[in-house]
Amino acid sequence: MVKLLHENLWNRHLRTESEGLTNTQRVIQAKIGSLGSQFQEWENHEGEILNQKRS
Structure with missing residues (x-):
């Protein structure tokens, strides 16, 4: 038992x-x-900044 x-x-x-x-x-x-989505947003933001600087 x-x-x-x-x-x-x-x-x-x-x-x-x-x-x-x-x-x-x-x-x-x-x-x-x-964290992955935050990193993706940051990466997209960095890409936009680089594109603006190149223009």
């Missing part, structure tokens, strides 16, 4: 831990995506 209870708690812990990791990965991916 105690062993079964322990296994249930352990399995719940593992499931919760893997879900937590998934949430962490989602946050990291969102931040990376945000």
Whole structure:
């Protein structure tokens, strides 16, 4: 009985831990995506400045 209870708690812990990791990965991916789009905007802005200087 105690062993079964322990296994249930352990399995719940593992499931919760893997879900937590998934949430962490989602946050990291969102931040990376945000940085990527910020960099793209900066790159476009730099390109516009260079084009204006050439004109």
